[in-house]
Amino acid sequence: MGMILSWLSMLVFSWRRWTAPIADSGREMDLPLRLLRGEVLYRDISYLYPPLAPYLNSLLYRVFGPHLDVLHCAGIICSILIVVISYSIARRILDRTGSSIAVTAIIVLCLFKPSGNLISPYAFAALYGMIFSLATLLVSLRYAETKNDRELISAGILIGLAVITKQEFGLASAITITGTLTFIYRNQWKVFVRNLLVAAIPAMMIALPVYSFLIWHIGWRTIVEDCHLFYTHLPASLVFYNSQRTGMDRPFLSILQMFGAAAVAIAALSLVVILSDRTRKTFIRLIPVMAGSAIVIAAVAFVSGTQWDGSPLRALPLLLVAMIVYSWRKCDRKADAALFVISVYSLAILARVSLRVPSGGAFGGYFLPASLILFCYLFTVALPRLAGHWAENEPAVKQVRIYGAAILIVTLTIMLIVFGIRFRRNYNIELIAQRGHLYLPRSSGPVIKQAIDYIETSTQPGEQIAVLPEGSDIVFLTARTTALRHQIMIPGLMSGNDEQTAIALLDRKKVQYILIVNRPMREFGLEAFGRDFYTNLGGWIDAHYSTVAIFGGSGNPDIQIGDRNFFVKVKRRVKFVSAQRIKCSRSW
Numbered sequence: 045m046g047m048i049l050s051w052l053s054m055l056v057f058s059w060r061r062w063t064a065p066i067a068d069s070g071r072e073m074d075l076p077l078r079l080l081r082g083e084v085l086y087r088d089i090s091y092l093y094p095p096l097a098p099y100l101n102s103l104l105y106r107v108f109g110p111h112l113d114v115l116h117c118a119g120i121i122c123s124i125l126i127v128v129i130s131y132s133i134a135r136r137i138l139d140r141t142g143s144s145i146a147v148t149a150i151i152v153l154c155l156f157k158p159s160g161n162l163i164s165p166y167a168f169a170a171l172y173g174m175i176f177s178l179a180t181l182l183v184s185l186r187y188a189e190t191k192n193d194r195e196l197i198s199a200g201i202l203i204g205l206a207v208i209t210k211q212e213f214g215l216a217s218a219i220t221i222t223g224t225l226t227f228i229y230r231n232q233w234k235v236f237v238r239n240l241l242v243a244a245i246p247a248m249m250i251a252l253p254v255y256s257f258l259i260w261h262i263g264w265r266t267i268v269e270d271c272h273l274f275y276t277h278l279p280a281s282l283v284f285y286n287s288q289r290t291g292m293d294r295p296f297l298s299i300l301q302m303f304g305a306a307a308v309a310i311a312a313l314s315l316v317v318i319l320s321d322r323t324r325k326t327f328i329r330l331i332p333v334m335a336g337s338a339i340v341i342a343a344v345a346f347v348s349g350t351q352w353d354g355s356p357l358r359a360l361p362l363l364l365v366a367m368i369v370y371s372w373r374k375c376d377r378k379a380d381a382a383l384f385v386i387s388v389y390s391l392a393i394l395a396r397v398s399l400r401v402p403s404g405g406a407f408g409g410y411f412l413p414a415s416l417i418l419f420c421y422l423f424t425v426a427l428p429r430l431a432g433h434w435a436e437n438e439p440a441v442k443q444v445r446i447y448g449a450a451i452l453i454v455t456l457t458i459m460l461i462v463f464g465i466r467f468r469r470n471y472n473i474e475l476i477a478q479r480g481h482l483y484l485p486r487s488s489g490p491v492i493k494q495a496i497d498y499i500e501t502s503t504q505p506g507e508q509i510a511v512l513p514e515g516s517d518i519v520f521l522t523a524r525t526t527a528l529r530h531q532i533m534i535p536g537l538m539s540g541n542d543e544q545t546a547i548a549l550l551d552r553k554k555v556q557y558i559l560i561v562n563r564p565m566r567e568f569g570l571e572a573f574g575r576d577f578y579t580n581l582g583g584w585i586d587a588h589y590s591t592v593a594i595f596g597g598s599g600n601p602d603i604q605i606g607d608r609n610f611f612v613k614v615k616r617r618v619k620f621v622s623a624q625r626i627k628c629s630r631s632w
Contacts, residue, residue: 057464061471070516112480119163160406173213204250223388279536291399298399304344305358589615
């Protein structure tokens with residue numbers, strides 16, 4: 045009941061406040077509609093992920109119509125699936141109360157975190173891939189219990205679907221079923237190989253035809269070298285981005301912060317035991333542990349400065365390795381098999397962020413559900429057992445379990461309230477457009493709303509416009525169109541020939557309006573479109589278009605991408621520019 049109330053509460057608090065405009069969201073809205081109109085993925089529209097998600101969303105548009113509510117409904121249904129699957133996984137190692145707490149943590153930190161929720165994800169490919177991988181984990185656990193080949197076949201189908209949705213989720217799913225079979229048949233290699241093939245064959249029957257079709261009909265160069273579906277030929281910008289995500293940009297600092305996070309977790313767990321032990325037998329033993337943890341935390345905080353948030357989740361890789369080793373060596377109960385399988389999946393899915401595990405949000409929410417289940421296991425099962433062993437007192441086990449659960453419940457309740465307030469306070473600019481009804485962030489919402497109003501009054505539905513370097517949500521919400529192959533102009537993805545192709549397309553289509561959005565690309569190593577990258581395209585736009593409106597930035601005509609104030613510049617083809625230029629400043 046508690047997790048259901050949490051889900052309903054967060055849904056109400058965040059209602060229509062799920063979409064963070066400009067960054068990634070426009071691609072997710074407009075790409076399926078372009079496919080519905082007959083454009084071909086990869087050839088006509090650049091896309092870095094496998095094809096299932098955009099074509100599935102295109103099918104939803106065909107059935108229900110192109111509207112933002114269609115995507116939001118898909119996200120809500122997916123959130124329900126995540127809750128159901130996660131609860132089923134948690135019940136393998138936790139009782140009902142513990143499972144409810146674990147799923148509530150997933151709801152708060154993954155599904156509805158204001159800094160990035162899963163109702164309107166940065167990529168539906170990640171959301172759908174996450175569901176396929178969690179479902180693979182669940183059927184792997186069921187196979188460990190039943191040894192039924194149907195579960196292996198189901199796992200293979202899910203792996204195949206994950207592989208054609210988002211690659212890393214397919215890899216994590218494959219590692220999970222392989223780890224499950226390794227645990228069960230560690231001394232029966234012939235049986236292991238036979239059962240692995242039972243899972244592998246349906247996965248290959250799904251994935252191989254899809255990728256073969258893409259390479260045959262679209263071309264090897266486009267699929268592999270241009271869209272990087274196999275993570276090859278990556279431009280420097282994507283290498284830079286991924287190194288930041290993984291923590292490999294500063295590996296020694298990342299490892300140091302991981303140990304600092306472990307110290308935070310040890311201090312928190314020690315505090316739970318101390319508060320729970322009425323006999324105080326563990327007090328003397330744990331005080332040095334607390335003191336040592338405090339020293340480590342202070343040292344890491346001093347070295348890291350503002351680059352470390354102190355989250356204990358950074359230590360998850362260490363915890364997961366310990367759980368894998370423990371459950372592998374124990375191997376005498378059904379729960380140990382479940383603990384091993386969940387830990388293997390959690391470590392595999394965290395591989396991309398292994399040295400810098402995020403605390404949920406826009407990127408981390410897809411990787412954390414299973415790890416949060418294990419975190420609750422640590423507080424409500426593992427720690428009470430350890431405390432009972434230390435105190436040599438059976439009541440201590442129950443006491444620590446109660447305190448551990450209470451701390452988790454209080455923490456999650458506070459987070460739920462704080463996140464609900466943030467949703468209401470930060471997303472308060474209502475926008476009702478032709479293809480969507482949502483609340484925009486107060487930091488950028490008024491500017492986006494003004495830009496949308498301008499486009500709706502200055503152009504006709506279906507007219508070609510362009511929004512650079514990113515912002516196709518303006519195109520979608522206003523029922524306009526765009527023909528540029530790159531919907532997100534990430535540095536390094538376009539060659540010089542690609543720039544010339546984009547220029548020729550804008551010229552041939554007689555695109556009257558181009559919007560320049562203050563969307564810095566610092567996470568990719570460069571900042572400003574037209575100045576730091578794609579200078580040919582930017583220079584051509586400056587030569588053939590003139591600024592006719594500036595929304596935000598106090599109407600400063602010289603404002604540049606990277607300014608702290610959000611703005612949108614509207615540029616019009618020179619021959620259409622009137623003598624009187626319009627400058628619009630903030631009106632809120």
